[in-house]
Amino acid sequence: MEGAAVWMELADGLEQAEGYPKHKSTRQWMALRQIKVLIKMSDWGPIFVSVMLFALLSPGLLFQLPGRGRCVEFCCFQTSGAAILVHTLLYFAIICLFSFAVRIHLYLG
DSSP states (O other), X not given: OHHHHHHHHHHHHXXXXXXXXXXXXXXXXXXXXXXXXXXXXXXXHHXXXXXXXXXXXXXXXXXXXXXXXXXXXXXXXXXXXXXXXXXXXXXXXXXXXXXIIIOOOOBOO
């Protein structure tokens, strides 16, 4: 987090030294604001949940819905187009649930 603190201090110093966009163009001022916003965004919860769900909902890894011979197959390590579509919809629904309804947050640093 030391690097982020240095960038934040630099951004604050530039903003105070030159004031609101009097001496800078609007584009430079917006870039400075974006740097400050990106530095403050250190919520790793949605990223962690997305990676875990992507690994667990890979068709054929733990289960496959629909299976090739049955409705649900477990640990078959094979996939089909229909299974990819169903798992994509499941992934999207669960990501929306965790991101918007449950609001999992994980702050590191």
